Amino acid sequence: MKFQTAEPFRIKMVEKVRRTTKEERLKYLKEAQYNAFRLKAEDVYIDCLTDSGTSAMSNEQWSALMLGDESYAGCKSFYKFEASVKDILGLPYVQPTHQGRAADFIMAQIYAKKGKYAIGNMHFDTFRGNAEMLGALAVDYVIEKGANANNEYHPFKGNIDLAKMQRLIEEKGKENISVVIVTITCNNNGGQPVSMENIREVSKLAKKYNIPMVLDSARLAENAYFIQQREEGYRNKSIKEITREMFSYCETATMSSKKDGLVNIGGFLATRNKEVFEIANQLAIVHEGFITYGGMAGRDMEALAVGLQEVCEEDYLAYRINQVNYLGNKLKEFGIPIIEPTGGHGVYVDGRRFFPNIPQHEFPSQRLVVALYEEAGVRAVELGACAFGSKDPITREPIWPELETMRIAISRRVYTNSHMDVIANALGYIYQNRNNYKGLKLIYEGNITSLRHFTAGFALL
Numbered sequence: 001m002k003f004q005t006a007e008p009f010r011i012k013m014v015e016k017v018r019r020t021t022k023e024e025r026l027k028y029l030k031e032a033q034y035n036a037f038r039l040k041a042e043d044v045y046i047d048c049l050t051d052s053g054t055s056a057m058s059n060e061q062w063s064a065l066m067l068g069d070e071s072y073a074g075c076k077s078f079y080k081f082e083a084s085v086k087d088i089l090g091l092p093y094v095q096p097t098h099q100g101r102a103a104d105f106i107m108a109q110i111y112a113k114k115g116k117y118a119i120g121n122m123h124f125d126t127f128r129g130n131a132e133m134l135g136a137l138a139v140d141y142v143i144e145k146g147a148n149a150n151n152e153y154h155p156f157k158g159n160i161d162l163a164k165m166q167r168l169i170e171e172k173g174k175e176n177i178s179v180v181i182v183t184i185t186c187n188n189n190g191g192q193p194v195s196m197e198n199i200r201e202v203s204k205l206a207k208k209y210n211i212p213m214v215l216d217s218a219r220l221a222e223n224a225y226f227i228q229q230r231e232e233g234y235r236n237k238s239i240k241e242i243t244r245e246m247f248s249y250c251e252t253a254t255m256s257s258k259k260d261g262l263v264n265i266g267g268f269l270a271t272r273n274k275e276v277f278e279i280a281n282q283l284a285i286v287h288e289g290f291i292t293y294g295g296m297a298g299r300d301m302e303a304l305a306v307g308l309q310e311v312c313e314e315d316y317l318a319y320r321i322n323q324v325n326y327l328g329n330k331l332k333e334f335g336i337p338i339i340e341p342t343g344g345h346g347v348y349v350d351g352r353r354f355f356p357n358i359p360q361h362e363f364p365s366q367r368l369v370v371a372l373y374e375e376a377g378v379r380a381v382e383l384g385a386c387a388f389g390s391k392d393p394i395t396r397e398p399i400w401p402e403l404e405t406m407r408i409a410i411s412r413r414v415y416t417n418s419h420m421d422v423i424a425n426a427l428g429y430i431y432q433n434r435n436n437y438k439g440l441k442l443i444y445e446g447n448i449t450s451l452r453h454f455t456a457g458f459a460l461l
């Protein structure tokens with residue numbers, strides 16, 4: 001076993017990537033107003049913008065596509081997909097949607113209420129957007145050690161602070177808390193896992209006050225793997241035993257299949273509450289499609305049915321989590337400050353500690369994204385002043401976030417550790433020259449501050 005540390009697959013098909021010169025990249029950056037979302041993918045050498053919808057499918061998934069039953073109602077592919085979801089989540093009712101955010105939309109319509117609180121560890125931005133449009137108050141109650149980009153060890157930095165949750169319920173009254181949502185893993189602070197104990201205790205506390213609990217579970221298998229590796233009593237449990245226990249504590253779950261579904265599109269909502277399911281069916285019919293396809297092609301449900309099984313294989317998960325950790329360790333060798341321990345789907349570099357001379361209002365993490373593309377054609381994403389910054393609703397004064405990071409998201413089964421080396425060496429070079437960099441100025445942001453990172457424009461200072 002000791003020698004078997006390589007990828008648990010071999011490569012059957014390849015996709016060429018193009019190398020560019022630094023002069024070309026400087027031109028592309030200028031045209032994109034220094035926003036990585038506005039670069040063309042073909043001008044990117046290694047794309048770490050996101051792990052969403054970028055997975056490589058297996059030969060089994062590609063052959064499953066051919067089995068797609070494209071009937072409107074009751075297609076065979078739906079029942080295969082449904083059986084696969086039930087097998088892993090153990091929840092009886094499953095509504096497919098075209099993406100995770102559509103499941104978030106349906107979930108928000110059911111569980112978010114105007115003027116009432118939605119407690120989360122850290123809400124994902126698509127749920128937050130949906131909740132805020134409904135006038136709900138989405139609050140992030142992740143434990144203190146998970147609230148910033150530090151390197152202090154905690155095995156489950158995605159956990160909810162139970163005392164804080166209890167305090168809010170007591171202060172505001174249980175009737176003013178409409179839902180508790182636990183995101184597994186917690187993307188915003190590093191793909192950090194939530195422990196089984198925390199999921200269980202949050203559920204117990206919520207139940208005591210009759211508040212429904214939801215799992216936002218895009219990265220459910222990665223979370224289960226961390227529980228197996230790090231939590232007392234789970235070392236000998238299978239990934240599926242762990243996922244089923246996780247979901248046994250919630251009423252409803254949403255999923256973006258573009259992550260741990262190992263497919264390029266899709267999502268779903270699953271629940272144990274029949275009434276919730278019936279409302280979800282109706283919302284799906286209006287917004288997504290009939291209840292047995294919900295915006296997905298039969299062939300995509302086939303590939304997802306297979307992907308959900310593959311993602312629970314321990315060999316795959318060990319490779320996956322180790323690759324992320326491999327990149328993290330390389331960066332640490334260069335002295336680069338990252339969130340530690342590394343999480344499930346990427347390495348998060350602390351922009352503040354990397355560029356201590358660039359103040360937060362000059363977007364240090366975004367500057368790092370620009371430098372990384374400029375030097376190596378590698379595209380990462382800012383999760384900091386631009387993405388998480390907000391404005392005071394009355395004075396419109398900017399509010400700067402606690403987290404200030406650059407996320408290097410690693411796509412599933414796509415890149416090798418040689419690619420990780422390129423990223424690490426480029427960042428090492430930038431870090432050695434960190435005093436030569438100045439910040440950025442925001443020159444365009446659009447109306448909705450919480451979505452500005454997708455379209456923002458910057459100028460070099």
Ligand SMILES: *Cc1c(COP(=O)(O)O)cnc(C)c1O
Pocket residue numbers: 052099100101102104124126127183184187216217218219255256257258259266267
């Ligand atoms: C990606 C994601 C979503 C949104 O899903 P899409 O498929 O991108 O629409 C919602 N919640 C979490 C936790 C996610 O990671």
